[in-house]
Amino acid sequence: MTRERGVLDLLLxxxxxxxxxxxxxxxxFLAIFGSAIAPHDPDASSLDIxxxxxxxxxxxxxEQGSDVFSQLLAGxxxxxxxxxxxxxxxxxxxxxxxxxxxxxxxxxxxxLDALENWFLVIPTLPLMIVLARxxxxxxxxxxxxxxxxxxxxTGRIVRAQVLTLRERAFVERARALGARDSYIIRTHIxxxxxxxxxxxxxxxxxVAILSEAALAFLGLGDPTRISWGTMLENxxxxxxxxxxAWWYVIPPGLCITLLVLSVSILGYLFEEYVNPRLREQV
Amino acid sequence: xSALLEIRDLHVNHGDRPIVDGVDLTLEPGEAxxxxxxxxxxxxxxxxxxxxxxxxxxxxxxxxxxxxxGVEEPINVERRTEAGMQVVRWRHVSLVFQGAMNSLDPVxxxxxxxxxxxxxxxxxxxxxxxRARIGELLTTVGLTPGLGRSYPHQLSGGQRQRVMIALxxxxxxxxxxxxxxxxxxxxxxxAQILELLERLREQLGLALILISHDLGVLAETCDxxxxxxxxxxxxxxxxxxxxxxxxxxxxxxxxxxxxxxxxSRVLAPPIPGGPPDPSDLPQGCRFRPRCPYAAxxxxxxxxxxxxxxxxxxxCHFAPWDEWPPVTExxxxxxxx
Amino acid sequence: xxxxxEARDLAVHFRAHRAVARAVDGVSFEWQPxEIxxxxxxxxxxxxxxxxxxxxxxxxxxxxxxxxxxxxxxxAALRDLRxxxxxxFQDPYQTLNPRQRVATIVAEPLRVQGVNGADHExxxxxxxxxxxxxxERFLDRYPHQLSGGQRQRVAIAAxxVLEPEGLICDEPVSxxxxxVRAQILQVLIELRQRRNLALLFITHxxxxxxxxxDRLAVMYLGRIVEQGSAxxxxxxxxxxxxxxxxxxxxxxxxxxxxxxxxxxxxxxxxxxxxxxRFHPRCPRRFEPCDRVDPPLLATTGPGQxxxxxxxxxxxxxxxxx
Numbered sequence: 001m002t003r004e005r006g007v008l009d010l011l012l013x014x015x016x017x018x019x020x021x022x023x024x025x026x027x028x029f030l031a032i033f034g035s036a037i038a039p040h041d042p043d044a045s046s047l048d049i050x051x052x053x054x055x056x057x058x059x060x061x062x063e064q065g066s067d068v069f070s071q072l073l074a075g076x077x078x079x080x081x082x083x084x085x086x087x088x089x090x091x092x093x094x095x096x097x098x099x100x101x102x103x104x105x106x107x108x109x110x111x112l113d114a115l116e117n118w119f120l121v122i123p124t125l126p127l128m129i130v131l132a133r134x135x136x137x138x139x140x141x142x143x144x145x146x147x148x149x150x151x152x153x154t155g156r157i158v159r160a161q162v163l164t165l166r167e168r169a170f171v172e173r174a175r176a177l178g179a180r181d182s183y184i185i186r187t188h189i190x191x192x193x194x195x196x197x198x199x200x201x202x203x204x205x206x207v208a209i210l211s212e213a214a215l216a217f218l219g220l221g222d223p224t225r226i227s228w229g230t231m232l233e234n235x236x237x238x239x240x241x242x243x244x245a246w247w248y249v250i251p252p253g254l255c256i257t258l259l260v261l262s263v264s265i266l267g268y269l270f271e272e273y274v275n276p277r278l279r280e281q282v
Numbered sequence: 283x284s285a286l287l288e289i290r291d292l293h294v295n296h297g298d299r300p301i302v303d304g305v306d307l308t309l310e311p312g313e314a315x316x317x318x319x320x321x322x323x324x325x326x327x328x329x330x331x332x333x334x335x336x337x338x339x340x341x342x343x344x345x346x347x348x349x350x351x352g353v354e355e356p357i358n359v360e361r362r363t364e365a366g367m368q369v370v371r372w373r374h375v376s377l378v379f380q381g382a383m384n385s386l387d388p389v390x391x392x393x394x395x396x397x398x399x400x401x402x403x404x405x406x407x408x409x410x411x412x413r414a415r416i417g418e419l420l421t422t423v424g425l426t427p428g429l430g431r432s433y434p435h436q437l438s439g440g441q442r443q444r445v446m447i448a449l450x451x452x453x454x455x456x457x458x459x460x461x462x463x464x465x466x467x468x469x470x471x472x473a474q475i476l477e478l479l480e481r482l483r484e485q486l487g488l489a490l491i492l493i494s495h496d497l498g499v500l501a502e503t504c505d506x507x508x509x510x511x512x513x514x515x516x517x518x519x520x521x522x523x524x525x526x527x528x529x530x531x532x533x534x535x536x537x538x539x540x541x542x543x544x545x546s547r548v549l550a551p552p553i554p555g556g557p558p559d560p561s562d563l564p565q566g567c568r569f570r571p572r573c574p575y576a577a578x579x580x581x582x583x584x585x586x587x588x589x590x591x592x593x594x595x596x597c598h599f600a601p602w603d604e605w606p607p608v609t610e611x612x613x614x615x616x617x618x
Numbered sequence: 619x620x621x622x623x624e625a626r627d628l629a630v631h632f633r634a635h636r637a638v639a640r641a642v643d644g645v646s647f648e649w650q651p652x653e654i655x656x657x658x659x660x661x662x663x664x665x666x667x668x669x670x671x672x673x674x675x676x677x678x679x680x681x682x683x684x685x686x687x688x689x690x691x692x693x694a695a696l697r698d699l700r701x702x703x704x705x706x707f708q709d710p711y712q713t714l715n716p717r718q719r720v721a722t723i724v725a726e727p728l729r730v731q732g733v734n735g736a737d738h739e740x741x742x743x744x745x746x747x748x749x750x751x752x753x754e755r756f757l758d759r760y761p762h763q764l765s766g767g768q769r770q771r772v773a774i775a776a777x778x779v780l781e782p783e784g785l786i787c788d789e790p791v792s793x794x795x796x797x798v799r800a801q802i803l804q805v806l807i808e809l810r811q812r813r814n815l816a817l818l819f820i821t822h823x824x825x826x827x828x829x830x831x832d833r834l835a836v837m838y839l840g841r842i843v844e845q846g847s848a849x850x851x852x853x854x855x856x857x858x859x860x861x862x863x864x865x866x867x868x869x870x871x872x873x874x875x876x877x878x879x880x881x882x883x884x885x886x887x888x889x890x891x892x893x894x895r896f897h898p899r900c901p902r903r904f905e906p907c908d909r910v911d912p913p914l915l916a917t918t919g920p921g922q923x924x925x926x927x928x929x930x931x932x933x934x935x936x937x938x939x
Contacts, residue, residue, distance in 0.1 A: 169713035170723075173776070176673050178700040179730040187726075191717045320795035438883050468660040468822055470880045473866035495796060498825075498868030525870055539800035540870055541829030543852055549829060552800030556765050 007273045016265050023262035027255075031080040034073030042070040042226055050238075050245045060247035062231075063238035071226045072251050078227035079209050079259060082143055086208035089147025091201040094154025099193070101155070102162025103185055113159070119152035128211060132220040139222045142215060146208045154200045161193050199270035206263040213256050228252035284349050286311040286456060286489050287332075292344035294324070294331050299560040301327045301340070303513035306586075311351060311456065314483060314490040316500030316521065319510035322557055325493045328510075329459045332359065333377060334367045350374045350456045373403050376450035378443075380462040385446060386434040392445050393430030396420075399452035419448040422485075424478055440471040447478065457489045458482075464499060476503050497540060501525055509533050512558050512568040515586055519593030529595035529602055532569045551608055567597070574608045575599060620687035621648035622784050622816050623672060623703060628681035629840075630664075630671050637888035641667040643840030644681070651783060652814040656831030656848055658821055658863070662884050664840040665820045669786050672818070673705055701731050704777035708789040710769035714761040720746075721757040724776045731780060745775040748812075749805050767798035774805060784816040785809075792823065803830065824867050828852040836860045839895045840887055842914065846922030856917040856924040858902045894927065902928065904935055 011017035030037070039058070046065035053060050059068040101112035131145045165171060165188070174184050215221055216229025217236075231252040235241070240248040287309040294302035302324040309315050317325045331342045346359035348370065357370060371377075379385045387395055396416045401407055407415070417427040423444040434442055443463060450458050460479065464472040480503060482488055494500050500507055501521055508518040509532065517530040528534040538550035555572045558564055564571050566581040573580070579598045589600040630642040642664045649655045657665045670676045672683055674696045682689045683699075690699050704727070707713045714723055724742045733741075746753045749771040761769055770790060777785055787806070791799040807830070809815045821827050827834055831848040836857065844857040855861045862880040882899045885891060891898050897907040907927055914923035915930055928934045 169707040169709055170715045172670075172675065173705065173707065173713060173773070174726065174730065176675055176700060176705045177727050177730045178697045179726075183730065187718075188715050192715070320797060440883055468884075469824065469863060469866040470660060471883065472868070473880075476868065496868065497796070497870040501870045502868045536796055537870060539796060541825040542869060543825050543828050543864070543867060547829045547849070549800065549803065552804050553797040554801070556767065556798065 007270065010269055010273055011266075014269070017269055020262045020265035020269065023258055024266065027076055027080060027259050027262070030073055031077040034076055038067075038070035038073045040067035040070045042066060042074040050240060050243055050248065052245075053247055059251050060245065062234060062248060063240065064234075068231075068248055068251060071231055072228070072255060074226045075228040075231060075252060076255065076259075078139070078222070078225050079212060079256070082139065082146065082212040082227075083205045083209040083259075083263070085143045086146035086150065086211075087201050087205040089143065090151040090204050090208070091154060091197055093147065093151035094156075094200075095158050095190075095193070095197050097151065097155040098158025098160075099162055099185060099189060102159040103166060103181070103189060105166075109159075112155070116152045116155045116159070119149065120156065124149045125211070125214060128215060129218065129220060132215055137220055137222055139225060142212055142220075142222060145215075146211045150204055150207055150211070154197060154204065157196060157200055158193050161196055162189055165189050165192055195270070195274045199267060199274045202263060202270055203267035206260045206267060209256065209260050209263065228256050285309060285347075286313070286349055286351075288345075288347045289328075289332065290345045290347075292328065292331060292346065293342065294327050294336065295341045296339060296560075300513055300563070301560055302331065302342075305344075305510075305513075305515055307508060307515075309457070309489055309491065312483065312487045312489055313506065314492060314504040316504035316507040317491060317493045317510060318495070318497055318500055318507055320495055320557060322560075323510040324513040325510050326461055329377070329461055329491065329493055332459070333371055333375060334359065334362065334364075335371075335377075348374060348457075369403070372399060372450075372453045372455060374455050375457045375459065376453070376455045378446050378450045378458060378460040378463050380465050386442060386449075388434055390433075391430065392420075392432055392434065392437070395445075396430065396448060396452055399449050403453045415452075419451055422451065422482070423448045424474075439467055440474060443467065443471075443475055444478065447475075447482070451482070451486070451488075454486075455488075457491065459491045459493070461493045462495070463492070465494070465496070472499070479503060497525070497537065509536075512563060513560065514568065514596065516569065516597070517593075517595045518586070519590070523590065523593045527590070527593075529589050529593055529600045530569075530597045531573045531575055533595075534602070534605055535574075535608070575606070622651045622653075622685065623649045623818075624684040624687075625668070625672065626682050626684060626689075628668070628671055628683065629679045630667050630676055631679040634888055639887045640840050640890055641887055642671060642678075643887075643890070645837075645840070645842055646681075647835055647842065647845065649784065649816060649818055652810065652816050653833065654810060654817040654819055654831045656819045656821065656827040656834040657837060658824055658827045658834060659837035660822060660863075660884050662887065663837040664887065665837050666788055668837070669705065669788050669818065669820050672786060673700060673703065697731075701780055702782050703784040703786060704780065704782040705786040705788065706770070706773050706777050706790050709793055710766045710773065711761075711793075713773045714769055716761050718760075719757070720759050720761075720764075720772050723761075723772060724757075724779055727776060727780045733780070741779050741781075742775075745779040748778055748809065749775045750801075751775065765798070766794055767801055770794065770802050771805065774802075774809075778809070778813075778815075781813075782815070784818065786818040786820070788820045789822070790819075791826070792821065806830075824852060824863060825869075836863070839885065839890055841895060841925065843896065843926070844922070844924045845914065846917075846919055850919040850922050854919060854922075856919060856922060856929065857896075857926045858900050858928075859896050860924075862901075894925070896926075906933055 011021055044066060048061045048065045050063055051057060051061040057067050062068060097112050097116060101109040127149050128145050132141065135141045171184060171188050174188055212227060213229035216227045217233045219233055221227055221230045235248045285308045289305060289307040292302055292305040305328055319325045330336045332346055336342060344360065348357040348359055359370060362370060393416050396419060397412050400412050400415055416430055420427045420430055425441060425444050437445065464475050467475060476499065479490065483490055492500060492503055504521050507521050507524050508515045511532050517524060517528065517533045524533060525537065528537055535553045539552050541549060553572050558568060567584050570576045570580045584596045584598045586594050586596040588594045625645050625647050628642055628645045632639040632641055645668060657668065659665050667676060671678050684690060685699050690696055721742060724745055725738050728738050728741065743753045746756065751771050764772065791802050794802060806817060810817060819831055828848055834848040834851045835842045835845040836851065838859050844851055844855065844860045851860060852864055855864050880899055893908040893910055894912050897903045910927060912925045912927045912930065914925050917924050917929050
């Protein structure tokens with residue numbers, strides 16, 4: 001149970017860490033440099049409808065005659081931006097609610113806890129659908145909707161941690177010194193919950209990526225941007241699977257799976273790091 | 283009369299760290315042996331090794347022979363398989379742990395837990411017999427039989443520790459190992475539990491190994507005491523002799539650093555430093571870096587040898603007829 | 619000379635489910651400058667709550683806390699009190715923030731109390747040396763790189779850095795091994811000698827209290843039942859409860875002991891018995907004990923008080939021990 005083993009070791013020395021990091025790194029690279037690599041304009045249509053794999057179109061073309069590979073690269077950017085931005089919102093909301101509720105207790109905690117339970121209990125996907133429907137779909141709206149609906153788990157975990165931290169002697173010691181609440185939260189509570197928040201947030205990145213894909217697949221994505229979810233939606237609505245155009249269906253699906261998988265692997269690794277008891281059972 | 287338990291040359295390693303390093307112990311039937319020492323000295327590991335309850339990451343070697351009364355063949359514990367050990371545990375030797383709350387199943391009533399312990403080893407027992415035994419056990423440990431219908435959380439700390447003792451007695455073992463049985467309890471409760479252990483020894487002819495860091499507890503309960511330091515026994519002998527005339531500097535200074543009501547209120551200088559790390563043991567005598575009397579010869583391992591009748595110490599200078607006063611407290615090494 | 623701190627009929631009650639737990643239930647005492655005052659009792663007797671109430675960590679239900687003869691009221695007074703009286707806690711593994719280095723931990727009181735930053739380093743070093751830790755070796759370490767005794771030393775150093783007049787110690791050595799315990803006690807004794815630091819020493823260990831303290835207060839169910847000089851209280855206890863406590867102490871001088879341990883257990887503080895709160899367990903109770911709640915009464919010992927009707931000349935049967 002050596003905690004000495006740093007998080008870097010865990011990432012670089014284990015196969016899971018290397019694979020997770022490698023795949024995520026690849027997608028990050030594609031998201032950043034995708035537009036430079038892309039052989040075609042992803043939006044440009046052509047007469048080559050649902051064309052197969054060729055030297056010009058590495059992954060064939062869509063029902064509009066656009067280049068699937070170039071769309072895939074554009075989609076990587078949307079997935080990663082939505083995933084990380086939504087997770088960041090969720091982390092900030094969850095941490096704030098968990099810290100404040102857990103630390104101050106009483107009525108504040110009861111109200112925040114009830115809110116948290118409400119968000120935990122209602123099925124998030126339908127809620128996201130309703131919210132996205134009500135608002136004009138755009139990237140910002142998507143990020144906000146996903147972020148707003150996925151913070152409750154973080155809040156719950158942070159609150160539990162704060163409740164135990166609050167009783168620790170070093171917090172009581174600080175209070176006995178006359179330290180203000182804001183000081184105690186800043187220097188004692190938050191630093192001891194950060195690893196937990198971080199590990200949990202990485203897992204939420206995966207959830208956010210999946211949610212974006214799901215919403216886009218249901219036609220609730222940002223209509224001005226191509227994401228893997230919209231690609232799948234277009235593929236299915238144009239009958240690409242029955243037309244045997246597998247190059248249009250499998251690549252976006254596979255990308256979603258790989259990205260979500262890599263992020264999840266990293267998330268679980270961080271979780272093990274934060275909670276060494278989990279590591280022993282592995 | 284042959285010994286109830288004989289441990290010879292017990293070694294326990296955790297990786298390359300020796301936790302127990304050549305321990306010999308003998309226990310007569312009905313005897314109470316105190317195992318003293320500070321945390322990390324190997325006293326609990328010794329007990330767990332005897333029960334073969336150490337996790338797989340520990341390696342143990344040495345012989346452990348158990349001769350329970352009424353059993354023809356001596357039991358060679360070290361050769362027993364896990365299945366064979368299950369018969370030995372509870373049937374012949376049982377354990378009482380420190381944290382009574384953690385060792386009791388929180389969702390089962392006390393009488394169910396006792397019944398389980400009884401029927402595990404006596405499958406033939408009839409329901410009526412079991413019920414009678416439970417009542418008898420609870421009375422033996424000073425609880426009213428009605429308490430059997432409670433759940434562990436409904437009991438106080440002292441009552442839970444009594445239930446733990448009742449569980450340990452369920453199969454009428456000949457040896458009970460109690461690991462810090464009173465550490466979590468207050469003085470009054472502690473006195474009650476010690477009183478109970480003493481009474482049980484008299485009534486049931488039970489042999490007892492009592493593990494504690496509290497020398498006072500051992501002094502009042504045990505016939506004999508073994509003081510452990512860094513994986514070895516450094517001194518052993520009858521309680522009275524060891525406490526009245528300790529023969530190892532560690533025992534001596536440990537006793538001196540304890541206030542005794544009615545004795546001197548001015549405490550002797552504390553032992554400097556802390557116990558050594560098992561992966562970085564000092565050469566020769568393991569107490570040498572903290573010992574005010576250490577000399578050249580202490581670089582050689584001192585054997586545990588009889589220095590006074592029935593009293594053995596692992597110190598080159600033993601027997602000590604007189605202890606030179608300790609002036610210099612600071613010895614090599616940092617504050618503990 | 620006025621007392622360093624004073625409790626005036628202090629009570630702390632907690633609401634527990636539907637009942638009220640009377641953790642501290644009318645306690646008065648004085649803690650003199652430079653004095654080692656021991657508070658002893660079983661767990662649940664209210665001694666830890668009392669310590670926290672003295673520093674305003676739990677609000678008193680009634681009564682008050684005074685310093686230098688003046689009641690501590692308002693935020694400014696409380697802040698000033700917390701600068702001059704510090705506290706150390708039982709568990710050395712919980713008492714330090716695992717993510718801070720020793721240097722940060724020891725300097726924290728200076729930051730919190732807004733002491734001029736230029737002095738910090740020198741004061742931190744001095745506090746470290748006072749507790750026997752070399753600053754060079756330890757200031758950069760994290761708590762998990764320290765042993766239990768070293769952690770407790772760091773906690774004491776952090777308490778000393780503001781150069782307080784008093785230190786409240788809540789079971790500071792009960793989780794440490796015997797040899798380490800002696801080292802920590804020596805540190806505390808030296809601090810008292812060198813700095814005239816007053817200690818309020820909360821413990822369940824009567825032998826320790828006897829050897830360390832000047833004066834002693836014995837608590838039972840939220841009340842002080844006996845107080846006096848430490849030697850008198852332990853060697854000639856006047857309250858039946860103190861007598862039972864002393865009798866229960868295991869002694870490391872071998873030999874058969876004859877004792878009758880107190881039966882039963884400490885009642886719940888939500889359910890305090892009528893009259894003398896010790897009467898249901900008392901081996902010497904007599905007629906009005908279940909009705910009359912005894913105040914602290916003078917006994918045969920000089921300055922030694924016991925809350926027991928045996929010391930009430932009007933009520934006690936002749937058999938006063």
